[in-house]
Amino acid sequence: MEQTIKVELGARSYDVRVGAGLLDSLGAAAGELGSVRQAAVIADSNIASSYGRRAVESLASSGINATMFEYPSGEANKTLASFSDLIDAIFAIAPAIDRDLLIVACGGGVTGDVAGYVAASTLRGVRWMQCPTSLLADVDASVGGKTGINHASGKNLIGAFYQPSGVLVDVETLKTLPPEELRSGLGECVKHAVIRDATLLDFIADNTRAILDCQCDVMCDLIARNVAIKAAVVAGDEREAGERAHLNFGHTVGHAIETIVGYGTISHGAAVSLGMIAANDMAVSRGLIAPADAACVRDALEALELPTTYSGLDAEQVWDVMQRDKKARGGRVRMVLPAAIGKVDIFDDINAAEVARAVAALG
Numbered sequence: 305m306e307q308t309i310k311v312e313l314g315a316r317s318y319d320v321r322v323g324a325g326l327l328d329s330l331g332a333a334a335g336e337l338g339s340v341r342q343a344a345v346i347a348d349s350n351i352a353s354s355y356g357r358r359a360v361e362s363l364a365s366s367g368i369n370a371t372m373f374e375y376p377s378g379e380a381n382k383t384l385a386s387f388s389d390l391i392d393a394i395f396a397i398a399p400a401i402d403r404d405l406l407i408v409a410c411g412g413g414v415t416g417d418v419a420g421y422v423a424a425s426t427l428r429g430v431r432w433m434q435c436p437t438s439l440l441a442d443v444d445a446s447v448g449g450k451t452g453i454n455h456a457s458g459k460n461l462i463g464a465f466y467q468p469s470g471v472l473v474d475v476e477t478l479k480t481l482p483p484e485e486l487r488s489g490l491g492e493c494v495k496h497a498v499i500r501d502a503t504l505l506d507f508i509a510d511n512t513r514a515i516l517d518c519q520c521d522v523m524c525d526l527i528a529r530n531v532a533i534k535a536a537v538v539a540g541d542e543r544e545a546g547e548r549a550h551l552n553f554g555h556t557v558g559h560a561i562e563t564i565v566g567y568g569t570i571s572h573g574a575a576v577s578l579g580m581i582a583a584n585d586m587a588v589s590r591g592l593i594a595p596a597d598a599a600c601v602r603d604a605l606e607a608l609e610l611p612t613t614y615s616g617l618d619a620e621q622v623w624d625v626m627q628r629d630k631k632a633r634g635g636r637v638r639m640v641l642p643a644a645i646g647k648v649d650i651f652d653d654i655n656a657a658e659v660a661r662a663v664a665a666l667g
């Protein structure tokens with residue numbers, strides 16, 4: 305059942321292992337990195353006493369002196385203050401830390417982002433590993449080395465591309481994941497299918513019940529397929545100069561919706577689901593994909609219990625938020641639209657009228 309996917313990045317290559325019970329292999333995996341004497345396990349406060357503790361115990365059983373540091377769960381805490389608190393706590397426990405320190409991120413994507421940035425910053429960079437415990441982190445955030453924190457001016461504005469030394473995806477941790485968070489990760493799985501692999505959409509459609517029930521073997525296959533897609537995209541464009549932006553499919557309108565209705569009011573996956581519906585609608589209007597292709601994606605999202613409609617959105621407000629993003633993109637609103645299921649392109653000629661039409665259609 306266990307599968308290994310290599311993220312091919314030359315000297316910065318690493319393996320993503322996907323299997324059941326892998327959290328207990330953390331110590332052995334850390335030992336294989338060589339010269340790891342101390343570890344700081346940065347664990348999401350929701351799972352610190354369960355998975356965080358197991359991570360520490362596994363490291364200790366391999367002779368690594370491990371200490372746990374709790375990250376106060378949630379996007380709202382992805383701040384300079386939390387980052388600074390973690391650095392202070394690590395130096396307080398181990399004032400003589402050196403490059404043999406290993407940082408371990410244990411939790412969802414937010415914990416991985418913060419812990420990775422702590423690793424990138426401590427002593428100008430120490431090794432780190434990821435033990436993701438949410439589906440979104442399994443299939444997306446834990447792969448590719450994006451680390452960072454938010455700033456009052458916007459999300460993820462402070463950070464670094466800093467690849468981990470390894471990722472252990474223990475599918476058993478999904479058993480305790482709230483259903484809403486499971487669905488959030490499933491939105492990213494559909495995204496990967498649309499951008500790179502039509503057969504993944506078939507796999508999701510054929511295994512929907514098993515996926516929603518988190519059956520271990522099916523989840524291993526699902527996660528491994530998604531990690532392979534993400535790994536290939538990252539290997540082709542580590543620092544998002546080009547094709548890595550394909551991973552933003554569904555996110556432009558999705559982020560605008562999250563901003564408008566409020567983070568926490570709608571899950572990231574739900575917002576991305578709506579964003580994908582809007583993008584597909586625009587692609588159909590442009591004659592890029594057939595209505596039947598858009599319907600396939602909609603069916604998959606609905607079967608996974610993700611939203612495909614949302615009433616009360618103000619299309620003008622959505623466009624305004626999308627335009628505010630344009631500052632970072634050379635003055636034009638850019639969107640990723642499908643050219644077929646499994647293939648996308650980036651368009652920078654997006655206009656207000658087509659976005660308004662697609663957003664109105666969500667209602």
Ligand code: GLY
Pocket residue numbers: 444445447448450548551552
């Ligand atoms: N989650 C998008 C990326 O890693 O590029």
